[in-house]
Amino acid sequence: MHHQPCDAVVVGGGVIGLGIAWRAAQAGLTVTVVDEAPGRGASWAAAGMLAPVTEVHYGEDELLALNLASAARWPGFAAEVEEAGGRPVGYRPTGTLAVARDADDNAALEDLYRFQVRCGLQVERLRSRECRRLEPGLHPGVRGGVLAAGDHEVDNRALVRALLVACERAGVRMVAGRAAGLATEGDRVTGVVLAGQGTAGGGADGPAGGAPAGETLAAGMVVLAAGCWSGGLGGLAAEALPPVRPVKGQLLYLRGPADQPLCSRNVRGLEVYVVPRGDGRVVVGATVEEQGFDVRVTAGAVGDLLRAAMELLPDTAELELVETVVGLRPGSPDNAPMLGPAGPEGLVVATGHYRNGILLCPATADTVAELLATGRVPELIAPFGLGRFAGPVPAGPGGRMP
Amino acid sequence: MHHQPCDAVVVGGGVIGLGIAWRAAQAGLTVTVVDEAPGRGASWAAAGMLAPVTEVHYGEDELLALNLASAARWPGFAAEVEEAGGRPVGYRPTGTLAVARDADDNAALEDLYRFQVRCGLQVERLRSRECRRLEPGLHPGVRGGVLAAGDHEVDNRALVRALLVACERAGVRMVAGRAAGLATEGDRVTGVVLAGQGTAGGGADGPAGGAPAGETLAAGMVVLAAGCWSGGLGGLAAEALPPVRPVKGQLLYLRGPADQPLCSRNVRGLEVYVVPRGDGRVVVGATVEEQGFDVRVTAGAVGDLLRAAMELLPDTAELELVETVVGLRPGSPDNAPMLGPAGPEGLVVATGHYRNGILLCPATADTVAELLATGRVPELIAPFGLGRFAGPVPAGPGGRMP
Numbered sequence: 001m002h003h004q005p006c007d008a009v010v011v012g013g014g015v016i017g018l019g020i021a022w023r024a025a026q027a028g029l030t031v032t033v034v035d036e037a038p039g040r041g042a043s044w045a046a047a048g049m050l051a052p053v054t055e056v057h058y059g060e061d062e063l064l065a066l067n068l069a070s071a072a073r074w075p076g077f078a079a080e081v082e083e084a085g086g087r088p089v090g091y092r093p094t095g096t097l098a099v100a101r102d103a104d105d106n107a108a109l110e111d112l113y114r115f116q117v118r119c120g121l122q123v124e125r126l127r128s129r130e131c132r133r134l135e136p137g138l139h140p141g142v143r144g145g146v147l148a149a150g151d152h153e154v155d156n157r158a159l160v161r162a163l164l165v166a167c168e169r170a171g172v173r174m175v176a177g178r179a180a181g182l183a184t185e186g187d188r189v190t191g192v193v194l195a196g197q198g199t200a201g202g203g204a205d206g207p208a209g210g211a212p213a214g215e216t217l218a219a220g221m222v223v224l225a226a227g228c229w230s231g232g233l234g235g236l237a238a239e240a241l242p243p244v245r246p247v248k249g250q251l252l253y254l255r256g257p258a259d260q261p262l263c264s265r266n267v268r269g270l271e272v273y274v275v276p277r278g279d280g281r282v283v284v285g286a287t288v289e290e291q292g293f294d295v296r297v298t299a300g301a302v303g304d305l306l307r308a309a310m311e312l313l314p315d316t317a318e319l320e321l322v323e324t325v326v327g328l329r330p331g332s333p334d335n336a337p338m339l340g341p342a343g344p345e346g347l348v349v350a351t352g353h354y355r356n357g358i359l360l361c362p363a364t365a366d367t368v369a370e371l372l373a374t375g376r377v378p379e380l381i382a383p384f385g386l387g388r389f390a391g392p393v394p395a396g397p398g399g400r401m402p
Numbered sequence: 403m404h405h406q407p408c409d410a411v412v413v414g415g416g417v418i419g420l421g422i423a424w425r426a427a428q429a430g431l432t433v434t435v436v437d438e439a440p441g442r443g444a445s446w447a448a449a450g451m452l453a454p455v456t457e458v459h460y461g462e463d464e465l466l467a468l469n470l471a472s473a474a475r476w477p478g479f480a481a482e483v484e485e486a487g488g489r490p491v492g493y494r495p496t497g498t499l500a501v502a503r504d505a506d507d508n509a510a511l512e513d514l515y516r517f518q519v520r521c522g523l524q525v526e527r528l529r530s531r532e533c534r535r536l537e538p539g540l541h542p543g544v545r546g547g548v549l550a551a552g553d554h555e556v557d558n559r560a561l562v563r564a565l566l567v568a569c570e571r572a573g574v575r576m577v578a579g580r581a582a583g584l585a586t587e588g589d590r591v592t593g594v595v596l597a598g599q600g601t602a603g604g605g606a607d608g609p610a611g612g613a614p615a616g617e618t619l620a621a622g623m624v625v626l627a628a629g630c631w632s633g634g635l636g637g638l639a640a641e642a643l644p645p646v647r648p649v650k651g652q653l654l655y656l657r658g659p660a661d662q663p664l665c666s667r668n669v670r671g672l673e674v675y676v677v678p679r680g681d682g683r684v685v686v687g688a689t690v691e692e693q694g695f696d697v698r699v700t701a702g703a704v705g706d707l708l709r710a711a712m713e714l715l716p717d718t719a720e721l722e723l724v725e726t727v728v729g730l731r732p733g734s735p736d737n738a739p740m741l742g743p744a745g746p747e748g749l750v751v752a753t754g755h756y757r758n759g760i761l762l763c764p765a766t767a768d769t770v771a772e773l774l775a776t777g778r779v780p781e782l783i784a785p786f787g788l789g790r791f792a793g794p795v796p797a798g799p800g801g802r803m804p
Contacts, residue, residue, distance in 0.1 A: 254701050299656050300719025303708030306701050317702025321726060
């Protein structure tokens with residue numbers, strides 16, 4: 001089977017890769033996405049919090065700006081994906097309430113609040129009673145809270161499904177296979193080589209068809225958007241691969257009656273977050289573990305998450321435990337994504353989104369598609385090129401970039 | 403399709419029903435077992451503890467005698483089932499260690515110990531250090547314990563598999579269907595009527611073949627061994643049905659490295675038991691809940707079981723959480739099984755084993771098969787007839803027996 005070269009191959013079919021492919025196809029490019037199981041990696045395991053304010057961290061000013069810019073794009077992006085995908089994505093502008101169980105928590109929350117205010121973020125400090133007025137299910141011992149009205153949520157799994165349809169309708173070709181390496185000529189990328197064994201996909205069944213194992217998908221541009229696996233592609237010098245590593249996260253999917261919701265907005269403690277879906281489903285997450293590519297669900301993580309959730313919202317105990325999930329977030333040396341040209345000409349990276357992959361989907365899709373279409377790096381992502389790691393970097397996989 | 407009448411139809415293919423069918427077939431009877439999913443009820447969800455000593459309760463002298471008699475049969479029964487089924491059942495005579503986390507627990511354990519001694523049971527009182535010498539993984543704060551060397555374990559799922567093969571090899575016919583009611587003539591049982599819809603099984607594929615829905619399986623004797631569903635059979639006056647009710651139990655299946663076992667024998671606290679399988683698997687159980695036929699896994703139960711297990715054996719946290727399971731134990735008004743003739747002539751009940759179904763499998767199988775073969779009630783089960791509920795009984799499903 002022979003395929004025409006396309007303009008760009010996107011390696012990785014999570015929300016980042018799908019978003020880029022969709023936007024690039026809308027811009028008139030011919031695009032192929034390679035993934036063994038599109039949308040079933042970190043995108044599937046996420047909770048769907050869109051929380052630039054609640055998750056702000058000291059010393060990450062440029063990242064905060066990117067996060068806020070992407071959050072601002074979310075309402076329009078959600079509407080567009082729903083239109084293009086013909087199904088809801090569960091975007092809910094409900095706000096996020098961070099609460100303190102005890103005096104220690106409250107002191108930490110006060111520090112966070114002051115930092116948020118210094119950053120000019122929209123937050124409201126609440127007393128215990130005000131928290132419980134917003135969320136009557138909170139434990140009476142809750143000491144206080146911070147409401148971030150602009151921190152919203154989306155149903156990440158619904159987003160995956162809608163993006164897959166949107167891509168298909170936009171003419172994106174999906175190849176169910178694994179990328180083994182880059183094909184290059186001199187200092188130029190010429191395509192992606194598929195792995196010699198493994199799933200070769202659905203044959204010639206239209207846009208979702210497969211490609212024979214070992215085949216090279218020819219393309220003038222390749223986007224490396226394979227999350228924590230983006231550091232493992234062959235055909236590149238080791239030091240040219242993005243310094244990405246897996247950061248294990250364990251989450252729980254719970255379910256209760258839709259008409260008696262556990263809570264009506266995201267509720268967070270210092271150790272746990274609880275994200276209600278509006279239909280009775282509730283996501284509880286998440287651990288942050290440096291365990292390599294281990295994807296085991298552990299008794300300790302499940303026990304700790306359940307205990308922490310029950311401490312905040314005691315009625316959690318009554319919910320059904322529907323699913324335990326492990327995701328591997330793509331971590332970078334500075335917790336910020338890696339976006340922009342990399343190594344050989346024609347190669348673009350879009351990974352390292354760490355805990356913010358869902359939040360950063362709109363901004364990443366828009367800007368990386370623009371880069372593919374125009375060859376110019378949009379200003380919004382200029383600070384996030386691989387060049388920032390040219391000097392000594394913290395220990396870990398990856399290391400120096402050329 | 404027409405089938406010859408058989409001597410006995412056993413309604414229910416858990417370990418109780420399978421054990422009876424196997425023994426009856428060995429005694430020369432022709433036997434049919436009816437079950438939609440043999441062995442997938444309470445037998446599948448059990449932990450496999452054989453603990454007459456550890457689970458002794460005040461005021462249950464006759465039940466203790468039956469439990470001890472069945473425990474004594476276990477080594478021989480296990481060997482026979484393994485021989486007949488051609489596979490191991492994981493019988494392990496490892497003993498059970500009950501431990502106290504704190505002074506309150508220790509006082510309760512001391513009471514239990516004294517009662518066990520008065521009953522003439524073999525138990526040994528241990529100090530904290532002695533407990534930890536036996537089980538180095540115990541939390542250092544454990545205050546003391548009681549070792550019951552005679553309380554063993556079996557792999558209940560391996561037992562199910564072996565009994566299914568043993569039954570097949572002994573000529574027992576398995577019908578994959580649901581019993582809707584009894585067929586009677588006057589005051590005699592004449593067979594079992596299958597439900598008019600639902601799984602009708604595997605056709606004419608040998609001994610595991612099915613039967614058309616709505617068919618009557620003709621038989622001179624019927625054994626009602628359908629666990630907590632034994633009270634729902636049609637064709638009987640409501641007051642003739644055994645007063646059995648579902649008692650929900652939630653359990654966890656964990657897994658760790660086989661060469662670094664979490665513990666080497668059953669370890670119990672007041673709120674939890676931990677049963678190691680010898681191959682790295684560990685069962686943690688169990689809740690006892692009056693929730694009707696609800697089989698939801700709840701966040702509260704999983705969280706509480708994990709917390710309690712981690713308090714006893716902290717390394718539980720490192721184990722993989724492989725499976726969450728719900729079983730519905732068949733409870734009776736006095737927690738003892740209901741064994742013997744019932745209602746119309748030819749009907750025998752064998753249910754209500756509550757938490758002791760696996761333990762009581764050998765004694766139940768032997769005695770009920772003997773009853774079927776000879777028409778006489780063996781002395782061991784004479785105290786457990788339905789007649790004991792002829793007077794006023796505690797409130798609940800079932801009620802008076804005729």
